[in-house]
Amino acid sequence: MEENFVVSSNQTRKHQKGQEKGKGMVDSSINLCDLPDPILEHIISFLPTKDAVRTSFLSKRWERLCLPISSIELKEQEVAPDKRKNFIDFVKRVLVLCDSQELKKISLTCEVGEDACLVHAWILAFVKHKIEELSLVLNKVKHPLLLPDGLFSCGTLTKLLLNMNHLLRLPSFIYFEKLSILTLEDITFPDAPSTQLLFSGCPSLEELSLIGCRWLNFSDVQISFPVLKKLYISEFEEDGYPDELNEGNDDIADGRHIPDCCVIMIVADNLESFTYSGFVINNYYLCSANSVTDVSVKVDMNDYVEEAEVGFFVFNLIKEIENVKRLSLCCYSIKAFCYTKDLFEHLPVFHNLAELRVGSESGVELYCEGLWIILRNSPYLVVVDFETGVFLGTDEDEDEYEDEEDDNMLDPVPPCFSSCLRTINVGEFYGDDAELNAIKILLETASALEKFCIKFSTNYFDSTMRLNNLTQLCGQILGFPRGSVSCKIEFDLGENGYIEG
Structure with missing residues (x-):
């Protein structure tokens, strides 16, 4: 049986009071179940994923109504053992309900812990829905996490955010046909060839953000972006390598490894906007930057880089942007x-x-x-x-x-x-x-x-x-x-x- 939901506005309550004297009580409340399906679907579309899925337990009709959800947010709030099980069950419920649906946007924020295989399966299920936008914030990755190969060849994906304090293990084939916006945060790139393979597999990329990323086992790399328009880079001392890469490494400062400097040559003939914020942990060079019109360079003082090095870093950046229209410097x-x-x-x-x-x-x-x-x-x-x-x-x-x-x-x-x-x-x-x-x-x-x-x-x-x-x-x-x-x-x-x- 369907559960009744009642909505009563202030206006209807005033109308009720006006009818009470001599005429009895007039019930002017609205029963949600009496509304047509299109209106209910529209209402459910504004609910958070958790609340929208809850409506599916009411009846077969409500289960059907919640299916057209095109945007799903899965966020783990607490990581107590009992709460963890509830979250896993909830994700399973969502995947079952949306099995035959075409989802457009999915966001997953959770701790991986001992469940690397389970998280791998979830991501694989997301990709099978031919999604357009995917956000993955994966915390406390204790064991090697292999992201599904299918993720790196998803032909419908236009926007991807990947945040995990972990080494990014990449497959031998990468091709994001439609990916236009990519944000990589707290990522450790494994080596020059695979890193070049990753970016060369994004022919449609227009916006790239590299936040707290690390370049491991290589001193220089050249990456090219044929249509990139906006590039944002942020790096600070606390962006050291994850614990799994610090083991046996004597180069530790306050418990955090300070990455060795890497030279990153960026070739982007159509770049329009460039922003750098950080400690000059790596050296970034803009090549063929004649199209850049908006540049912001903010370097924070730190104990690891001499002022002279910072000066040459700034000089090497701005000498390549002679056509800039708006320049911001700290x-x-x-x-x-x-x-x-x-x-x-x-x-x-x-x-x-x-x-x-x-x-x-x-x-x-x-x-x-x-x-x-x-x-x-x-x-x-x-x-x-x-x-x-x-x-x-x-x-x-x-x-x-x-x-x-x-x-x-x-x-x-x-x-x-x-x-x-x-x-x-x-x-x-x-x-x-x-x-x-x-x-x-x-x-x-x-x-x-x-x-x-x-x-x-x-x-x-x-x-x-x-x-x-x-x-x-x-x-x-x-x-x-x-x-x-x-x-x-x-x-x-x-x-x-x-x-x-």
Whole structure:
């Protein structure tokens, strides 16, 4: 027998009360079982997988209604022995119910533990459904996990995410005919030939993310992507090799193995966007990168790589992207870039660069030589965004800015300052003297400016004294000499509004 579900809205309850006096109670509730199948199927499609499958226990009709589910999310919440059995039974139930269905999207998040064979069988079952999107987050892989060969030749798959702190064992044949988006996270690549085989088997790949991946047993590799448009790479010290590969290895730091540096040559003639974030554990070279228009390089300070190495890493990346339109660099990347000053003459002129974003946790030093080299090599720059602030030391700063070289930093002034630089944005402003000095210099030298926007830090308004001095501070900046008579200064006070002058 079908179980009745009752839905009663506020409107029907009000209607009931209006009918009670003299006419008795009117039952205006809606019985879900009275709704037509298409409407019920539509309602079930919005339920989480767990709740949708539960409806199949109500009756044969409800079992039929839950079958058109095209998207399934299987996520193990707890890994207690009794909960583990419930999760395994639940997955089996889902596979039975969807045996004859064409699923489009499947997500599996679970611990593998001692059940490598079972997880292998599940993935094989997913692939047989000719899915289009697959997400696999496999934790605590204790024994060698062989992913099904059929996964690597799935002709319908368009999007794949694979996350497992484990060595990726690859078959001899790999061909993802339609795969356009690939995310590999916490993966250890086994060797150069199989790694090249993996990527060469993705002829339609347009977006690739490599997050915390490791390159094992090889010092260099070249990988090619004929139609790749977007590449994202992230790597940090904690991305060391999994425990199974650390056994017997004496090169251990704080219990984690720091991978040896690998040189990865990336050939992508149609690449448009490139992002790097990490510790420069490996060296990445962009080859044939004339099509790249959007680049972001954020290198974090660490104890394993010298600043000079970071500088050459940054130089080797940006020298290949002369057609870039939007460039984002962290302050540490620019500071380390100064170590390559002997190579500055080989830096290309960025004729297409229109927007430069610079940021770090502590703000940007205005007189950093690396910054000014990039500014001088960007003759058509329109926007400069100091995302986390900009500063220039005061006279009390231990003679830091008494150096003759610093006095001549703005000589010559970057060409864009007098021709096309229209907007300068400064974020995380606190009103310190060092910040005011930098803003004053920029206002004086940028003679083509139309807008100078200063965004106050949200922490600024935590101080009553600063808040009371807000008007005086804004007036001081508005009184600075401006190289451009048409430049307007805008103060962004966040939730407190704007001030313009």
